[in-house]
Amino acid sequence: MAPPPNTNDPPEYQGPLTKMGLITNNKRFRGDRPSPGPHRCYLHYLDIFYGLTSDPIEFREPCITFWKCIRSEEGKEPPRWRFKEQLQQTESK
Known part of the structure; x- marks a missing residue:
């Protein structure tokens, strides 16, 4: 005797979108x-x-720096923006 089907799985969609390849029944x-x-x-x-x-x-x-980063190519991002006080602290060290 075959085991009962798993009731947790939804039925596969077999409509026109599947035939056109727009919907796949692959589980992810x-x-x-x-x-x-x-x-x-x-x-x-x-x-x-x-x-x-x-x-x-x-x-x-x-x-502006964020927008430049979005428009840049991967690996060529601009340096991050830093607040003026942070720049003064790092320059004085």
């Missing part, structure tokens, strides 16, 4: 592939919020 699980990491410009993105909370007048500079 989270363990199939490694989870993606953060975007390469994520730290530039965080600099926008840091600039906004530290000095709203300086808000424009981190936005």
Whole structure:
């Protein structure tokens, strides 16, 4: 006697979209592939919020740097924006 079908699996879709190849019935699980990491410009993105909370007048500079990062090629990202006080502290050391 055959085992009963697994009732947890939804029935496969067999409509016109499957025939056109727009929908596949391949099961995809989270363990199939490694989870993606953060975007390469994520730290530039965080600099926008840091600039906004530290000095709203300086808000424009981190936005420009983030936009340059988004438009740049991978591996040629611009240096991260740093607040003027941070630059003065690092130069004095």
